[in-house]
Amino acid sequence: MVKHIILWKLKEELTDQQKAEIKRGIKEGLEGLVGQVPGLVDVKVNIDGRLDSSNVDVMLDSTLESPEALKGYAKHPAHVAVADSKVRPFTAARTCLDFEF
Numbered sequence: 001m002v003k004h005i006i007l008w009k010l011k012e013e014l015t016d017q018q019k020a021e022i023k024r025g026i027k028e029g030l031e032g033l034v035g036q037v038p039g040l041v042d043v044k045v046n047i048d049g050r051l052d053s054s055n056v057d058v059m060l061d062s063t064l065e066s067p068e069a070l071k072g073y074a075k076h077p078a079h080v081a082v083a084d085s086k087v088r089p090f091t092a093a094r095t096c097l098d099f100e101f
Contacts (some may be wrong), residue, residue, distance in 0.1 A: 001041070002070050002100055006060040009093040022090045023047035023058055029082035030060055036078045039069025056095070070098060 008026075010019050027045040034043050046059040064070045073079055 002064045002067055002098060004060070004062045004064060004070055005097045007056040007095040008058045008087065008091045009055070010057045010090055011092045014090065019057065022086070025086045026058055029086040033078055033082065037073050037076045039065040040073055041065060067100070
């Protein structure tokens, strides 16, 4: 099994209302990929409960069956569509941690 964890910082110029809408879109889009992408076992996107001590806005915590499944996920058209429409246009920074467990 593989954990694929991403942390995003949204663009500073976005209003709080825009950020809230964007976070909901990211959550809906990425969590909706379960069942569409082979090898994607689970996806949780954390957008609520952020403390002031945080320096990112959104966390993706996903589980995939294998490193090969992670490679397939990265290129899968449904994932690319979500990333291109709901994530990349609105994020200023991305941090990734992938590991086997």
